[in-house]
Amino acid sequence: MSSCYKDKGNYDIDMPTEPVVTGLDTLYHAVAGDSLIIEPQITGIPAEHLSCSWRIYVPEEISPEHNRYEGNSLRIIFGLQAKRYRVRLTITNTDNGMQYFHSSYIQGITEFSVGSLVLSQDDGVTKLSFVKPDNTVQPNIYEAINNEELPPDPRHLHFLRNANTGNLPLAYWIITKQGGVRLNVNDLQKETIKPGTLLENFFLPPETITVGSLQNHRQGVLMGTINGKFYGGTTSTWDQNDYYGMFGAYAVGNYTLAPQFVLTTIGGNASMIAYEQDKKQFVRLLVQLGPTYFGTQYTVKDTVAFDPRAVGLELVQIVQINSADTYAYMQDANGQIFELKFTAAFTENPFTFSPLHKRLFARQEWIHADTKMLATQNGYIYIAAENKIFRYNPLNQQILELEANFTHPVTMLKLDDDQNTLIAGSGNSIYYLDIRTGRNGNITGEINGIPGQPIDMVWRK
Structure with a gap:
């Protein structure tokens, strides 16, 4: 204390001159197999006293000495994957x-890093096409790269990304009725080290596989109904691990689920609304350590509209608006289609199911197992019927036919990321429809030359 008291602090500090770095970007794009040059200008330090080193942080590298370079500039052949890597420049x-440190990022890219994949069916044969940003179609891309055909009966095409790691791309999955194939996102090759087929994605595979439907979980794994049971990919390990996303045992319980279900994510918590086919009741599933079946362990607000534990109908289609209002289209023994509206607070406590209405649907002929329909955040439901698309407002039952005209039946409906564009597949083409406020589905663009009828589509922008 006395020493601090006597210290007058009247001394000069001679701070060293810091280097000035210019021409160093925050993000560089590098084509796999091509040269990468990062050449910043460094001033403020005499050249004879300047030493620079570079390190690219590669999580999957085995030796820490790899991906280290010396010199004022970084000049390499980029041989890493099409991922984002942090690079640090150390100036001494x-x-x-x-020493002084400056960080940037390198985004590896390939010819498939930007564009779309289209799953289609051509005379019973499953096809995959790649669509370049200029809408040029490379048909049969899977056969060309992998020298084999895809399994028959295509159902879904999934682009898996992990939202917890900045939407890191993990895989493409082509899902068919009896199986599926996993593709590397960088080169579209069938995976050889990680599970390359849906059967290989099980720790204990069943004897046969019949896919109901599968959806993307926000952590980049598949979840859904297979053989009437609910499966979910494991997320308990690093997302680059070969076992990440594999299916363990199905959610334990005595049940047989309808193929359709709703996956809701609120605040990072995922819950599922499904339908038990034998008992004719809506059931609850949650993601805890894995998918967990809770059945009818929920509180029913009232049963005036209908009793969710004893519905007595067959589920045909189900959609949800903005993680809230859910519409189930259900068929009775006489073939009549009813619209059931409800909300299910399955991520809250207490778990509450609120039936809101049950009524005959106005357009009975539209609803069947293959109906293409989807809901938007602003409350509309879009339904394809033969070669037309309709916008349905379930609040007032208003139905409006979109302007777009098609000469073939609509076989695919998708929403663009901003939900301002509806993407429809018809014939051998894909059409982009403007559904912004005040617009009525006029065609704003199209892609031609798809082999067969489009079934599903994903994209990387």
């Missing part, structure tokens, strides 16, 4: 030993 003033 050899005269006084001071």
